[in-house]
Amino acid sequence: MTTHDSGSAPKPPAKDPWDLPDVSGLTVGVIGGTGPQGRGLAYRLARAGQKVVIGSRAAERAEAAAAELGHGVEGAENAVCARRSDLVIVAVPWEGHAKTLEALREDLAGKIVVDCVNPLGFDKKGAFALTPEEGSAAEQAAALLPDSRVTAAFHHLSAVLLQDESVQEIDTDVLVLGEARADTDTVQALANRIPGMRGIFAGRLRNAHQVESLVANLISVNRRYKAHAGLRTTDV
Numbered sequence: 703m704t705t706h707d708s709g710s711a712p713k714p715p716a717k718d719p720w721d722l723p724d725v726s727g728l729t730v731g732v733i734g735g736t737g738p739q740g741r742g743l744a745y746r747l748a749r750a751g752q753k754v755v756i757g758s759r760a761a762e763r764a765e766a767a768a769a770e771l772g773h774g775v776e777g778a779e780n781a782v783c784a785r786r787s788d789l790v791i792v793a794v795p796w797e798g799h800a801k802t803l804e805a806l807r808e809d810l811a812g813k814i815v816v817d818c819v820n821p822l823g824f825d826k827k828g829a830f831a832l833t834p835e836e837g838s839a840a841e842q843a844a845a846l847l848p849d850s851r852v853t854a855a856f857h858h859l860s861a862v863l864l865q866d867e868s869v870q871e872i873d874t875d876v877l878v879l880g881e882a883r884a885d886t887d888t889v890q891a892l893a894n895r896i897p898g899m900r901g902i903f904a905g906r907l908r909n910a911h912q913v914e915s916l917v918a919n920l921i922s923v924n925r926r927y928k929a930h931a932g933l934r935t936t937d938v
């Protein structure tokens with residue numbers, strides 16, 4: 703008896719993991735977009751042709767930073783930035799993470815949220831990973847934003863390199879985590895827009911803690927070698 707005769711649906715062909723959507727039409731918001739990481743990501747994405755709105759707690763700070771970045775970047779208060787965007791990167795310090803997201807719950811409903819926050823502590827021995835109650839910053843975001851599509855990415859970038867106009871390519875992979883494949887595909891495709899960057903699927907949000915924590919190791923590398931280290935995943 704053939705598969706067809708037995709009534710079971712034919713198995714769809716496996717999807718090529720590198721077959722990613724066209725994200726060039728998406729508006730990207732950056733909450734906390736006036737800091738080095740937010741500015742750097744906004745600059746790189748806008749330079750690649752993406753529409754970008756950076757957010758701040760004060761509209762005038764966002765507008766001033768946007769004017770400095772050029773490439774059509776606009777600035778707005780965080781809630782307006784969230785509402786105007788299809789996909790929103792969260793780039794605030796860990797200390798302000800929960801409070802910021804709680805306040806933006808409705809503005810972020812239905813959006814893809816990309817958390818790049820690294821919960822770290824610093825003492826005289828250097829940087830070390832903190833363990834949030836929820837497991838990771840990304841899982842905290844998912845708990846606080848039940849109506850958003852939370853992903854995690856862009857943790858291992860150097861804000862110095864991102865902001866340096868003389869740097870043509872950012873030589874790094876971007877580990878992307880999330881629960882829905884369509885959303886992680888979108889974030890991978892967004893990372894791929896930046897020359898030199900490659901988005902790699904790296905699991906579900908329950909594994910975000912290791913990815914966030916690894917930044918403490920990269921900071922040690924950077925201090926020892928006076929570098930701006932990135933990451934490459936081999937054999938993919």
Ligand SMILES: NC(=O)c1ccc[n+]([C@@H]2O[C@H](COP(=O)([O-])OP(=O)(O)OC[C@H]3O[C@@H](n4cnc5c(N)ncnc54)[C@H](OP(=O)(O)O)[C@@H]3O)[C@@H](O)[C@H]2O)c1
Pocket residue numbers: 733734735736737738739740757758759760763764792793794795796797798799802818819820821856857858859860861862
């Ligand atoms: N720097 C890096 O190289 C790097 C790399 C990868 C990931 N990250 C992650 O990206 C995030 C941002 O890093 P950053 O270095 O850009 O941070 P930052 O400069 O300390 O903060 C970014 C922006 O967040 C806003 N902010 C400050 N305190 C806040 C609070 N308590 N509540 C809400 N908003 C607050 C400020 O904007 P307004 O005052 O204009 O609102 C500030 O310009 C961090 O979580 C970090 O772990 C950083």
